[in-house]
Amino acid sequence: MLRIGIDIGGTFTDLTALEESGRAHLWKEPTTPADPMAAILTGLEGLAGSLDRPVAELLGEARLLVHGTTIATNTVIQRNGPRIGLLATKGFRDVLYFRDAWKPERFNMRFAPPEPFVERFLRRGVSERIGPAGQVVAPLDEDEVRRHAAYLGEHGVEAVAVAFLWSIVNPDHEHRAAAILREELPDAYVVCSADVVPEIREWERTSAAVLSAYVLPGIDAYFGRLKSDIAAAGLGEDPLIMQLNGGCAPIDEVLKRPVYALHSGPAAAPAAAAHHAGRRGLRDVITIDMGGTSFDVCLVREGRAARSRSIRVDQQPVGVEAVAVHSVGAGGGSIAYVDEGGALNVGPRSAGSVPGPAAYGAGGTEPTVTDANVVLGYLDPEAFLGGRRELRADLAEQAIAAGVGEPLGLDPVAAAAGVIRVVNASMTAAVRAVSVERGLDPRNFALVVGGGAGGLHASALARDLGIERVVIPREAGTLCAFGMTVTDVRHDYLQPLHCTSDSLDSAALDALYAGLEERGRARLGDDGFAAEEIRVERSVDARYPGQVYELTVAIPAAESYGPEHLAQIEDAFHAEHERQFGYRREELPVEFLHWRAAAVGRMDLLHEGAVAAVATTVAAAPLGERRVYVPALGEVAAVPLFKVEALATGSRVDGPAVVAGDTTTILLEPGDVLRCDEDDSFLIEVGKGGD
Amino acid sequence: MEPTQTMTTPTATAAGGDYDPITFSVILSRFDAIVEEMTRVLEKSAWTSILALAHDYSCAIYDAVPRQVSMYDALPIHTASLHIAVREIAEAFEGEINPGDVFLFNDPYSGNTHVGDFVTAAPVFADGRLVFWSVTKGHQMDTGAYIPSSVVASAADIYQEGITIPPMKMVEEGVLREDFFRLLLANLRYADLIEGDLRAQIGSIEKARQRLEELCAQYGTDVVLRYVDEIIGYSSRRAGQEFASMPDGTYTAEGWIDSDGFGREHIRVQVEVEIAGEEVRVDYAGSDPQARGGANGSYATSQAAGAVPFLYYIDADIPHNHGVIERVSVSAEEGTVCYAKFPASTSVATIVPSDLMQDVVNRAMVEAMPERVPAGGARCGNIPQFAGNGADGHSPWGFMLFNNAGAGGAAKGNDGWPLWYNQAALGGMKIQPIEQLELLYPVRIDRCEIDVDSVGFGQWLGGPGNICAVRPLVDEMVTITFGDAASNPPHGAMGGGQGSGGGQYVEDEQTGKRRFVSSSGAFKVDHTREVYVGVSTGGGGWGNPHERDAEQVRIDVRDGIVSREAAAEVFGVVLSADADPVIDADATAARRGELAKVERPVVSPTEPNASPWLKNQMRDGDTYELDPLL
Numbered sequence A: 001m002l003r004i005g006i007d008i009g010g011t012f013t014d015l016t017a018l019e020e021s022g023r024a025h026l027w028k029e030p031t032t033p034a035d036p037m038a039a040i041l042t043g044l045e046g047l048a049g050s051l052d053r054p055v056a057e058l059l060g061e062a063r064l065l066v067h068g069t070t071i072a073t074n075t076v077i078q079r080n081g082p083r084i085g086l087l088a089t090k091g092f093r094d095v096l097y098f099r100d101a102w103k104p105e106r107f108n109m110r111f112a113p114p115e116p117f118v119e120r121f122l123r124r125g126v127s128e129r130i131g132p133a134g135q136v137v138a139p140l141d142e143d144e145v146r147r148h149a150a151y152l153g154e155h156g157v158e159a160v161a162v163a164f165l166w167s168i169v170n171p172d173h174e175h176r177a178a179a180i181l182r183e184e185l186p187d188a189y190v191v192c193s194a195d196v197v198p199e200i201r202e203w204e205r206t207s208a209a210v211l212s213a214y215v216l217p218g219i220d221a222y223f224g225r226l227k228s229d230i231a232a233a234g235l236g237e238d239p240l241i242m243q244l245n246g247g248c249a250p251i252d253e254v255l256k257r258p259v260y261a262l263h264s265g266p267a268a269a270p271a272a273a274a275h276h277a278g279r280r281g282l283r284d285v286i287t288i289d290m291g292g293t294s295f296d297v298c299l300v301r302e303g304r305a306a307r308s309r310s311i312r313v314d315q316q317p318v319g320v321e322a323v324a325v326h327s328v329g330a331g332g333g334s335i336a337y338v339d340e341g342g343a344l345n346v347g348p349r350s351a352g353s354v355p356g357p358a359a360y361g362a363g364g365t366e367p368t369v370t371d372a373n374v375v376l377g378y379l380d381p382e383a384f385l386g387g388r389r390e391l392r393a394d395l396a397e398q399a400i401a402a403g404v405g406e407p408l409g410l411d412p413v414a415a416a417a418g419v420i421r422v423v424n425a426s427m428t429a430a431v432r433a434v435s436v437e438r439g440l441d442p443r444n445f446a447l448v449v450g451g452g453a454g455g456l457h458a459s460a461l462a463r464d465l466g467i468e469r470v471v472i473p474r475e476a477g478t479l480c481a482f483g484m485t486v487t488d489v490r491h492d493y494l495q496p497l498h499c500t501s502d503s504l505d506s507a508a509l510d511a512l513y514a515g516l517e518e519r520g521r522a523r524l525g526d527d528g529f530a531a532e533e534i535r536v537e538r539s540v541d542a543r544y545p546g547q548v549y550e551l552t553v554a555i556p557a558a559e560s561y562g563p564e565h566l567a568q569i570e571d572a573f574h575a576e577h578e579r580q581f582g583y584r585r586e587e588l589p590v591e592f593l594h595w596r597a598a599a600v601g602r603m604d605l606l607h608e609g610a611v612a613a614v615a616t617t618v619a620a621a622p623l624g625e626r627r628v629y630v631p632a633l634g635e636v637a638a639v640p641l642f643k644v645e646a647l648a649t650g651s652r653v654d655g656p657a658v659v660a661g662d663t664t665t666i667l668l669e670p671g672d673v674l675r676c677d678e679d680d681s682f683l684i685e686v687g688k689g690g691d
Numbered sequence B: 001m002e003p004t005q006t007m008t009t010p011t012a013t014a015a016g017g018d019y020d021p022i023t024f025s026v027i028l029s030r031f032d033a034i035v036e037e038m039t040r041v042l043e044k045s046a047w048t049s050i051l052a053l054a055h056d057y058s059c060a061i062y063d064a065v066p067r068q069v070s071m072y073d074a075l076p077i078h079t080a081s082l083h084i085a086v087r088e089i090a091e092a093f094e095g096e097i098n099p100g101d102v103f104l105f106n107d108p109y110s111g112n113t114h115v116g117d118f119v120t121a122a123p124v125f126a127d128g129r130l131v132f133w134s135v136t137k138g139h140q141m142d143t144g145a146y147i148p149s150s151v152v153a154s155a156a157d158i159y160q161e162g163i164t165i166p167p168m169k170m171v172e173e174g175v176l177r178e179d180f181f182r183l184l185l186a187n188l189r190y191a192d193l194i195e196g197d198l199r200a201q202i203g204s205i206e207k208a209r210q211r212l213e214e215l216c217a218q219y220g221t222d223v224v225l226r227y228v229d230e231i232i233g234y235s236s237r238r239a240g241q242e243f244a245s246m247p248d249g250t251y252t253a254e255g256w257i258d259s260d261g262f263g264r265e266h267i268r269v270q271v272e273v274e275i276a277g278e279e280v281r282v283d284y285a286g287s288d289p290q291a292r293g294g295a296n297g298s299y300a301t302s303q304a305a306g307a308v309p310f311l312y313y314i315d316a317d318i319p320h321n322h323g324v325i326e327r328v329s330v331s332a333e334e335g336t337v338c339y340a341k342f343p344a345s346t347s348v349a350t351i352v353p354s355d356l357m358q359d360v361v362n363r364a365m366v367e368a369m370p371e372r373v374p375a376g377g378a379r380c381g382n383i384p385q386f387a388g389n390g391a392d393g394h395s396p397w398g399f400m401l402f403n404n405a406g407a408g409g410a411a412k413g414n415d416g417w418p419l420w421y422n423q424a425a426l427g428g429m430k431i432q433p434i435e436q437l438e439l440l441y442p443v444r445i446d447r448c449e450i451d452v453d454s455v456g457f458g459q460w461l462g463g464p465g466n467i468c469a470v471r472p473l474v475d476e477m478v479t480i481t482f483g484d485a486a487s488n489p490p491h492g493a494m495g496g497g498q499g500s501g502g503g504q505y506v507e508d509e510q511t512g513k514r515r516f517v518s519s520s521g522a523f524k525v526d527h528t529r530e531v532y533v534g535v536s537t538g539g540g541g542w543g544n545p546h547e548r549d550a551e552q553v554r555i556d557v558r559d560g561i562v563s564r565e566a567a568a569e570v571f572g573v574v575l576s577a578d579a580d581p582v583i584d585a586d587a588t589a590a591r592r593g594e595l596a597k598v599e600r601p602v603v604s605p606t607e608p609n610a611s612p613w614l615k616n617q618m619r620d621g622d623t624y625e626l627d628p629l630l
Helices: A037-052 A054-059 A073-079 A143-156 A172-182 A202-234 A251-256 A266-279 A369-375 A392-406 A413-432 A454-465 A475-487 A504-525 A562-581 B021-045 B081-094 B178-186 B190-218 B221-243 B299-315 B352-365 B436-441 B550-558 B564-571 B585-596 B612-619
Strands: A003-006 A012-019 A022-029 A062-068 A085-088 A123-126 A136-138 A158-164 A187-191 A240-242 A248-250 A283-292 A293-300 A327-330 A335-339 A344-350 A446-450 A470-473 A487-499 A533-545 A552-555 A589-601 A622-631 A633-645 A649-654 A657-660 A666-669 A673-676 A682-685 B055-062 B067-068 B102-105 B117-126 B130-138 B168-172 B247-258 B267-278 B279-283 B328-331 B383-386 B397-400 B443-450 B466-472 B476-480 B503-508 B512-518 B521-527 B530-535 B623-625
Touching: A003 A037, A003 A054, A003 A475, A012 A475, A022 A037, A022 A475, A037 A054, A037 A143, A037 A202, A054 A062, A054 A202, A062 A266, A062 A475, A085 A143, A085 A202, A143 A172, A158 A172, A158 A202, A172 A187, A187 A202, A187 A622, A202 A251, A240 A251, A248 A251, A248 B521, A266 A283, A266 A293, A266 A446, A266 A475, A283 A454, A293 A413, A327 A413, A335 A369, A335 A392, A335 A413, A335 B383, A344 A413, A344 A533, A344 B021, A369 A392, A369 A413, A392 A413, A413 A454, A413 A622, A413 B117, A446 A454, A446 B476, A454 A470, A454 A666, A454 A682, A454 B521, A470 B623, A487 A504, A504 A533, A504 A589, A533 A562, A552 A562, A552 A673, A562 B021, A649 A657, A666 A673, B021 B055, B021 B067, B021 B130, B021 B190, B021 B221, B055 B081, B055 B190, B055 B279, B067 B221, B081 B102, B081 B117, B081 B130, B081 B299, B102 B190, B117 B190, B130 B190, B130 B221, B168 B178, B178 B190, B190 B221, B190 B267, B221 B299, B247 B352, B267 B352, B299 B328, B299 B352, B383 B466, B466 B521, B512 B521, B521 B530, B550 B564
Parallel strands: A003 A062, A062 A240, A085 A123, A085 A158, A158 A187, A283 A446, A446 A470, A633 A657, B279 B328, B512 B623
Antiparallel strands: A003 A012, A012 A022, A240 A248, A283 A293, A293 A327, A335 A344, A470 A682, A487 A589, A533 A552, A533 A589, A622 A633, A649 A673, A657 A666, A673 A682, B055 B067, B055 B130, B102 B117, B102 B168, B117 B130, B247 B267, B267 B279, B383 B397, B383 B476, B443 B466, B466 B530, B476 B521, B503 B512, B503 B530
16 A cells, blocks of 8 residues: 655656655656656656556555646746636726735836736626625626626637625625526636635635636646546546645545645645654754755744745735745756846846756856856766766856856855855745744754755755754655655635624634534545544634734634633734734734634554654765865865765764765765664754764 | 035944955845845734835834945835934934834934834944944824824924924833823824834834844854945945946926915926936926925935935846945925925925926936836825714724825836836835725725726836725715825826826715815715715826837727727727727828827926816816815
């Protein structure tokens, strides 16, 4: 019995098979953008081959297959979705265009307003109006909806979003309009805003409905193909889809709220991190994942990933609460340059995979972070990606010398070391943004590292942030695909009930939660979960009366909410407000907007046994030496070289050293101690031990 | 007038070892990250929409001189002269500045912008010496003025604007001075909300204080201060290169403010800009005498307004610190609308005179460097403040409506943004969701959508204005407005057309009659029969309209941004009558050929009172009121 995770990325499709014993098998297959299924199917063959069995047998043994896909994200970023329409409350069809009115980059006069996803002539206003209490202010003009349907049909619309004001408290008009659209346009997809995210704030909600409509035709076709192709290859169960809320869900559920299919890959990293951390008794970790173009950070506290309600894809809000993966343009392909004023900058522009870093020898001449890592001796030109790609050290050095060294008057090594320091500083800033700036001290967290190059930067980041422990899982190179094998099924629900803590109608709240719980448990029941495998987490969006923005705080579950629960909720809010913003006002009541319930179907883990600290360690024997730049010494020195694959449980490596592997490379500084634990993952104690 | 931008020789700086370009980059980005964090804390924990949404606040770090070290993405009208306010505080409390202190200050006659802007500043100590100031400036919703607003075009003098605060110690070595705080709040409406905003400002500067102390501990105070010099020098160097690349010469322009709040219309602002090598001089001498109402500049705003356009003419990556500001010197004559004499009101200083003072610089410079200079944008019209007195069982309520704000001008290469707000904000504000407004206040919004043909026509269009209708559900709704650019609309550039100007009116739904009101004024809306309608201006266009891509014009018409008539007449694009129209290629070529022969002014309008909007809108029985008072 095993589990399979498949994560399609821009460059590679990563596959992971997790055995009952906890043993993970990894496979990387080049992504096939024109037909992503092709890489999945050949990748499955590679994965099956590494387990020494045919694909049908591998899939026959799989109890679970979770898939993360970039198809929805790419449709949005590349704007290659179908023509869609929007029905809005009459007078408000420009909600989508006005956005929140914010123009970023205040001093940049050459920044054009973003294109909305629906052309204005296909945004149609409908006579209807609901008020804040759910009352009908003006009835729905059904004939007008029919006329709009005909008009949208004439103009070749494939999907329609329906987003009316106040549908969150009374969705009748949205639902009726959707029914009419389905009658009139039987081939079109229809999405209602209140069904995707019943939250106040019409722009974000309209955006969620519009993005949903925009990606729906594409993902419906793709998921259909996925299901049939994988079934034909031998999978007995339907695949599950990784969602941006950090959990997975069956295909039919994702098709009801398609925004959940956005950002589906990166949202799995925290699950992987939480799993590894949990097995090592660590509750609070920060996960970092360094790819070719970006550096993703997420904070996991008490075993739960931080969440955000302001996630955007290509400047467009997804509207729903999601795992807060903070991304900055600092990856291996990020380009270093010296500006007119003589300052060294790295990123956010990236050399991408084509032409890629200069060292790839594919025509790239601008210096990148990867080139700097080559110049400093960290990456072995012959053994990159297990020898599948040769690196050109001479081209890397030329690029660094011409782009950074000469303008700054530094030799290539000093210039490359400078590039690394600057990129490390932006990575540090990204980690600070999710921790220090949220009132949390990173020193109390462990760092869990993903991405092939993550291990080269981890020790320096940990030092900068005062973090003492770094975990580099064996699966670091395919962290997200691994995360998919250890994630839970998750459905997020919420309902608005506006009140303050001194005017809360407890009976209404009890009824609200009874409804949400029933909905979540029923859905998970349909998904095949038994009652004891289901947990429902509750939270509320709260603020002080008069404030504009809310904080989401966890609240206790209760059959019947009484004063003691309310006091607990108020305390939690005051504390969170003070932690983030530095003050509290206990003399005031707390205002509540939306009440949330996350229904989680807990996958019984195949292996959740604790990984004990290895009691006795043996110093590993190096395979040789490599001359690398050692930051602490400020110079190039010969350091011992180790091979990832050759380190066994209980081995110990003292820095300075380089530990090189097929999909990941680790740099240890003087004072760092690396141990290989029983999971064959690496634990680094930063700046401890040594001489 | 005293000389501008006094430069003080750095005294609080010290040598910190050899210069290392990498450490430079790292420390530079740390300062920006600190100010970014200050900004986030203030936005997310603020109470009133002026701070949380309109972002009418600024966060910045100063050194001990004080020179601006970082302002990241703050409001330039606040920060380009904020060092004057910090200096005022430092001088007033010389010898009594201690760790844990927080100062409060708002006096426009000793270096602040206007009464509405509250400056909070905390000294930052490292190694026992004062090394930085952590500063926020936040526009408060109320200052205790004679009517419920902190931007009062009709204030006859500074005393009518409410409370003036000289530099005061609000927090003394970590302890809030409760007596002073009570005195302050007792003078303000919505005291609960404003207490929240002040606490958010203090929260923000405390974060920065902590971060700056950490930074000094990590790198050593001398090293950090040494790189402060380098950071300022870096900006100065890059700004100098940019200014040197601008054509040397003297450039002039003029523009007009709609009114002074007391019925004096079309007040003239004049500018002369001199580019000389790496330096820029901006002089407003010759502008009209000061206004009777609040539409006057203060010393601080006169200094900032002239410098702001040069912050967006240069590469947006150049950090906006003292090194840039010091290269632009600004002067204005005391007693003019640009720089008023005590005790005149400067209640609207940051917007009404300042927006136009920026605008005339744009008008002056566009022909010399068209690729750097945008067309004119909205100057804060259609941002009404609504208030109810609490009839019908409601408690007193009030809010500012941002959703009807005017649009930004086009620039070479892109159309303008909607909801630009004004030149001071440069588009950096947010609107309140319609649903949140209706949830919190007894109003219903009937409509908020693009106004066809409001854009300034051009090769690139100005952003569109919008029509917003607000219906009070209870009370007689007091409405106070304070804007500009209705009768003197945003200008078009390089052959582009002017924005629509727009305006506002109250419609009596029983009679169909409408009361039009000038861009500034105070009036009431009766919930039993009236609805407030604001029609905001589009931004100015850039370039000749007949050079706009014909397919794009077709889309503009299809999408209801531009009318079919304007497409043919002004853009020279002749279209079929279909919903998704087709271009008549022959007719279009002929029409465009004719239009190419017509010369269009470089900047338009060239005369005051150029908006035809009011005249086109007024029907029999409608009325027009100029600067009405309650």
